[in-house]
Amino acid sequence: MSDKKVKVPEAGQWPDNLVVPAVLAGAVLTTAGFLMAFLMVGPVNGAALSSPELVGDVMVTNQQLLSQKIFYFHMPVAIVSFVALVFAAYYGIRFLMGRQQRFDTCSRVAMEIALLFVVFTMVTGDLWTRFEWGVWWTWEPRLTTYLILMLIVIAYFVLRNAVDDPERRAVFSGVISIIALVDVPICFMITRLIPSSVHPVVAREGGMAPDMVAAVMIIMAGMMLVAFGLYRLRFRQARLDERVQALKDQLEDY
C-alpha cells in the first residue's frame, strides 16, 4: 500500500543532547552535596559528642548523629520518586486523551524511573530505620504507605507483562498510573494526618538550618538532573527499539 504512509516511531529529539550535560551536572551536584553534608553541615542544632551520652532519656551516640546524614539523600530521592510518578500519570492522561503510542512509552519509562527511585528511598530509609530507631522495619504510617506505593509500582509492571494486546496494555497501564498517583498525596500527608507517627516531619520540628537547606537543595537538584538524564536515555532506547520493530514489520510487508 503506497498511498498509506506507514508511520515509524521517531526517536532522538533535541532533549537527547541534554542528557550528557544533565547527568554530568547531576553527578557533580550530588557529589558536592554529599561532601557538603559530611564536611560543612554540622549535626542538627550543632550537637557533637565525643562519647555516648544520655540526652533526655535516650542514649545518644555519635553514630546516631552521623546517621542523620542519611536524611540528605533520603528526602531528595523520595521527592524525585514522587515527581517521576506525577510525570507517569501526566503521560498516562496524555495517552488516554490522544492515544498516541509515544505517550505510553513516556509513561512507562517515567514509571521505571519512579521504581528506581522508590527502591533508593526504601534502601536509604531502611538504613535510617536501623540506625536511628534500632529496628529493620516498623509498621509506621509513612513506611507503610510508601511500601504500598512501591507495591503499586511493581504491580504496574506485572500488569504490563500480563496483557498481550499493545493497545489494551497501554490503556490499562495509563489508567493504573493515574490511580497510583492517588497514593502519592496520601503518602506525603500521612505523617501530618497521624501525629503519633515517629517519622520526623521537618517543618514540625522547627525547620532546617540554612546550611541544611542548602545541602538538601543541591542534592535534590542533582538527583533531578540524574533522573532526567536516565529518563531521556531510557526513553531513547525504548523508542529506538520500537522503531526497529516497526521497520522490521514494514520489511515483512514487502
Added chain:
Amino acid sequence: MKTTKRGDSPNCHFAAKPSTFSQYKTLLAKDLRQEFRTREMLTSMGIYALLVIIVYGAALALTANGLDIMKMGGGLLWVLIVFTSLLGLGRSFAHEKDQGCMEGILLVPLDRSVIFLAKTTANVLFMLAVEVIAVPLFYFFFMTGQPVAPTLPAIVAPLAVGTIGMAGIGTMLSTITMNTRAKDVMLAVLFIPLIYPLLYACVTATTAAIAGTEFWTDYFVMPLVLACGYDVVMLLVCWVLYDFVVSA
C-alpha cells in the same frame, strides 16, 4: 415531538432514549437476577468465608484463650472480608466474558460509567449479604467468651464504608484483569495495595468499636472520615476512567 440527537430527518422516529437511571436499574436487575438464578457468587463467597473462619480456628487453636481477641478481632474480621471479596470480585465479570454479555452491553449506546455504577452496586450488595452472614459467625465462634463492649454495633459504619470502597476499586480492577493472563493473581496484586489505605483506616475504626475503651471515638471518627475521603476520591477516579478500561 422532541427530536433525539441523531434524529435529523423528520421521518426518522426513535423511541425515547431510556433515562440513565433506568439503564442503571436494568443493568443492576440483570446482575441480581443472574445471581438469584445461579446463586453462584453468594454460595462460593459464603462458604469461603466460613472456611477462613475455620482456618482461624486452627491458627488460634492454642492461643485463643490467652489472647485478647477483642484487640485482634477487627483485623481478623477484615482479613476475612478482603479475601472473600477478592474471590467474589474475581468472579464478577466471569459470566460477562464467557457468555459474550460484555459485547452486548458495549453495543448499547449508554454512558459507560453507568456500567461501573451498576456493577459496583451489585458487588456492594453481594459483599454486604456475605458480611451479614460472616460477621455474626465470627462473633459466634470467637467473641462470645468475652464481655462485649456496648459500642460493638458501631462497626456497621466502617464495614459499610470499607465495602463500598472495596467494591468500587475491585469492580474497576476486575474489569482490567478480565482481559489479562493469570486473572486471579493479577487482581490480588493490584487490589490489595490499592485498597490498603482504606483497609488500614477501617481496621482501626473497627478495632476501636470492638474494644470500646473510654476514648474509643478518638480512634473511630478520624479513620472513618479518612476512609470516606478515600472512597470518594477512588470512586470518582474509577468512575471517570471506567470508560477507557471497559472499551479497551
